[in-house]
Amino acid sequence: MMTGASAGMPVPDRLRAAVGADGIVTDPERLAGLSHDVAGPAGALPLCVVAPETLPALQRAVAAATESGLAIVPRGGGMSYTGGYAPSAEGSVLFDMSRLSAVAEIDTANRHAIVEAGCTWASLHDALRSTGFRPPSFGPLSGGASTVGGAVSHNAMFFGSGSAGSIAGSVLGLEVVLSDGRLLHTGVLRPEAVDALPHGPDPTGLFVGDCGAFGVKARIALRLAPVAGGEAFLSTAFDDPLAMLDAQTALAGRPGLGECFSFDRQAHRNILDRRIGFREKLGAVSGVARGTGGLARAARLPAEGLGFLERADYSLHLSVDGDDARHAAARAEALRAELAQRGGADLPDTIPRVTRARPFGPITALLGPRGENWLPVHGALGLARAAGCMAALQDRFQTVAGDMAEAGVTCTVLTVLAPRCVLVEPQFFWPDRLSPFHLAHATPEQVRLYRETPENPRARALVFELRNAAADILQAHGAAHMQIGRYYPLLSRLTPAQADIHRRIRAALDPDGRMNPGVLEG
Ligand SMILES: Cc1cc2nc3c(=O)[nH]c(=O)nc-3n(C[C@H](O)[C@H](O)[C@H](O)COP(=O)(O)OP(=O)(O)OC[C@H]3O[C@@H](n4cnc5c(N)ncnc54)[C@H](O)[C@@H]3O)c2cc1C
Known part of the structure; x- marks a missing residue:
């Protein structure tokens, strides 16, 4: 619950002097937008946001905040969803790193x-x-x-x-x-x-x-x-999510594997329904491809666009690197044969190909295909534990399928493979009003299209309940979390010795407890 924040507290002169007049924000609306993440508002608005432009300015501003008894909350691009840069209490300064970006x-x-x-x-x-x-x-x-x-x-x-x-x-x-x-x-x-x-x-x-x-x-x-001399791509359809996860985890550690991620039926529907998103990437890549013969051949995009997703229940997507194009293709072919043995059927490789060709476009995924709110929860699981966890997640979601349908809540589970673990990420979508975060970070077209969406407290409550249930299931299967922030527990999962050492290290680095209080606790 956002409180009246640090209203009335003056911004210390030393802090102002450290970053200059153009490096400080105190306007409450902008403070709300910058301290709110995709999962919700800060516990309290920061006193101000500072954006240092040089390393000495950053050092002076951090020292000034500490000496003034203020908390220091760093903020990068603001793309996380576990409250890491959303201050828990009054009297904080948000450190916006966007001007230290060279x-x-x-x-x-x-x-x-x-x-x-x-x-x-x-x-x-x-x-x-x-x-x-x-x-x-x-x-x-x-x-x-x-x-x-x-x-x-x-x-x-x-x-x-x-x-x-x-x-x-x-x-x-x-x-x-x-x-x-x-x-x-x-x-x-x-x-x-x-x-x-x-x-x-x-x-x-x-x-x-x-x-x-x-x-x-x-x-x-x-x-x-x-960068590898050659790359190849493949996509494979599966009928069953657990068979797909088994096949995916069996590929762990294979040489040349770049990205290896999976989508389910709901994700396919979302991609096909999305007015703004992957289709634009595809359009941009095929637009470039049409412009030059070489790229057109390199892009090799199917004429049917993404229509093949309608035929697939579940899909696994791989990019494969090699010394040159032939080497990459040979590696991809060996992986394709292995996936076929496990029940996979060939699909056009548009998704991994376009994902690699345009890795870092504008972010459109902060809202769902029809402007729904979006909230993920994730866990990195040991390879042999992933299938049990996925089955437990599916069972849990099945028990509330009726409630979800009634409230307009949908869920998709993304998986991403690394050499020793697989990331399992349920993502929830529900119709709801746009938050200050969305107004600040969604694309202008998304804001224009969806800004009148009414409040939907019932669906929101169901999603937050399901998110917590999913986090519990992931943790019960031994999941580790990458963005612990203010959401996932840390100290309660450590042994007493680990927790003691953690606290001592934190106190040695930050004796007054000024550095992002509230994260890595719980
Ligand atoms: C559409 C979308 C896709 C995503 N895809 C992925 C994905 O593929 N893989 C993945 O792992 N995650 C993903 N994420 C989660 C998130 O975007 C990543 O974790 C990302 O690295 C966060 O970076 P950021 O700059 O936005 O950090 P922020 O969200 O601004 O901050 C994250 C945390 O880091 C701290 N922090 C930021 N900068 C500094 C700094 N300079 N010094 C100290 N602390 C700092 C903040 O205090 C906060 O606790 C995704 C999120 C979205 C919204």
């Missing part, structure tokens, strides 16, 4: 890039385009708007994750502003230098997945690897 260094000879934490994956992708290099795990699906700092703070995964896993394996070092304003270098990063390896014990991992609880990431060194 690609600072690309060093292909030494196989690293250094970015400011507010750099989006789209910007990094563009900057690396002509180099022939990229990070092995190269961003989440939200990378058109989400930042490298946000992904590292969540240990996100998607592009490249079939072989490279989550972003953790691509992070070489960090520069982190601690709550007193000091700058901590980790991993290979040192002042004015980049080491070949971390020199001695390396705390980088502490800050990966910390949801901003340990400090504000200012700069990040990422590993670069050569």
Whole structure:
């Protein structure tokens, strides 16, 4: 429940001076939009949002907030859904990283890039385009708007994750502003230098997945690897979701697997119904393809568009990398044969092909196909545990199928494969009013089309109940969560020794408890 916030509290002069007049927002409407995530509003509006433009300004602003007794809440692209940047209590400052967004260094000879934490994956992708290099795990699906700092703070995964896993394996070092304003270098990063390896014990991992609880990431060194010489794609239809999940998990760790993700019947319906979304990507890619013969051949898009999804109940989509096109095609063919043995039937490969061709477009998925609200919940499961968890989720949703249909709630379950785990993500859709978050982040066309949608408290209550039920089921099957934020429990899942060490580390880094209070608790 949002309270009257920090209304009436003055913004400290030192904080204003640190970021300059154009680096501070105090307008309540903008504060509401920037502190509200897709799952709901902040517990209290921040006193202000600051957007430092330089590293010294960030350090001065963090120190000023701490000395003024204010909480520091970092915000990247705002694309998360577990309250990580939604302050829990009054007296906080939201640190908007959007003006610290440069690609600072690309060093292909030494196989690293250094970015400011507010750099989006789209910007990094563009900057690396002509180099022939990229990070092995190269961003989440939200990378058109989400930042490298946000992904590292969540240990996100998607592009490249079939072989490279989550972003953790691509992070070489960090520069982190601690709550007193000091700058901590980790991993290979040192002042004015980049080491070949971390020199001695390396705390980088502490800050990966910390949801901003340990400090504000200012700069990040990422590993670069050569982009594969060839890529191939395949899509396979299945009749049964558990057979598909078995087939998907059996592919874990296969060489060259880039992305490996699945859709269900409801997801197919959503793609086909969506006025704004994948069809636009497809249009953009085929538009480019029509323009040039080479790309047209490379894109190889079927004339029927996405109509094949109407024939498939469940579908698995793979991108496969190889030394050259023939190598990638041979790898893909071996995987196709294996999936066929497990009951998979060939589909056109449009979905993985277009997803790779245009990885980081505008974000249209913040609303459902007809402007519905959207809320995901996820868990990363051990490969052998995924099928049991999926069956339990399906059973749970089945018991409330009547209520869901009556309230207009739909659910789809996305799965994404990494070498040692599979991400299982139920996503709920329901007709409801647009929130301040949607008004700030949905596309202008979505806002125009759907801004008059009325409140739907009944459907919303059902969705939040189902989200909690799904989180319980995922946790009962041993799921780990990537964006713990203010939603998923942490301390209660640790052993007493782990919880004690966690608290001591947090207190050592942030003795006054100023850094994003409320995350990594529970
Ligand atoms: C449409 C959509 C698709 C998505 N797809 C994926 C996907 O494919 N894979 C996936 O893993 N997730 C996905 N997500 C979830 C989310 O977008 C990712 O976790 C993303 O990495 C969040 O980055 P962000 O910049 O938006 O961070 P924010 O949402 O702004 O912040 C996330 C957390 O990190 C902290 N933080 C942000 N920047 C910093 C910083 N510089 N220093 C310290 N802490 C910081 C914040 O305090 C907060 O706790 C998706 C979300 C959406 C809406």
